[in-house]
Amino acid sequence: MEIIQIAGIALISTFLALIIKEQKPNFAFLLIVFVGCSIFLFLVDQINQIIVMIEKLAVNAHVNMVYLETILKIIGIAYIAEFTSHITKDAGQGAIAAKVELAGKILILAMAVPILTVMIETIINMIPGG
Known part of the structure; x- marks a missing residue:
């Protein structure tokens, strides 16, 4: 099911963004935007x-x-x-x-x-x- 893949990617990206946000908030934001666009393209x-x-x-x-x-x-x-x-x-x-x-x-x-x-x-x- 596609929703499982999308949810998995979204959750992993969220956790990564939270970790990265402490050191590099700009990269965390770019990661979230990239993942959001990727989900849309998917x-x-x-x-x-x-x-x-x-x-x-x-x-x-x-x-x-x-x-x-x-x-x-x-x-x-x-x-x-x-x-x-x-x-x-x-x-x-x-x-x-x-x-x-x-x-x-x-x-x-x-x-x-x-x-x-x-x-x-x-x-x-x-x-x-x-």
């Missing part, structure tokens, strides 16, 4: 398989691909913003982390507005006399 194939499966379902359900692409971009923005926020918090930059989270939320809202507009228009058209 999951890229899984992410790709999920996206392909969702695209196949959308095609079979005759969903407009523009909406699917927008939703996938929104999910990507959320994950990237969270990942970046955690790294900046680990570096002791809580203020920057908060700004990254805010930027992610605003970008998500901006991308969601067209979908929300279509949904509201659809609902209004379903109302008799609307």
Whole structure:
């Protein structure tokens, strides 16, 4: 199971970072960032398989691909913003982390507005006399 490998790497890296942090805090931080990025890269194939499966379902359900692409971009923005926020918090930059989270939320809202507009228009058209 991949999660066992990921958990093992994460725990070993955490212990190493704690040991290294006493002597070389910069190296400990770099180790944590490297391991975090490595875990993400380890999951890229899984992410790709999920996206392909969702695209196949959308095609079979005759969903407009523009909406699917927008939703996938929104999910990507959320994950990237969270990942970046955690790294900046680990570096002791809580203020920057908060700004990254805010930027992610605003970008998500901006991308969601067209979908929300279509949904509201659809609902209004379903109302008799609307």
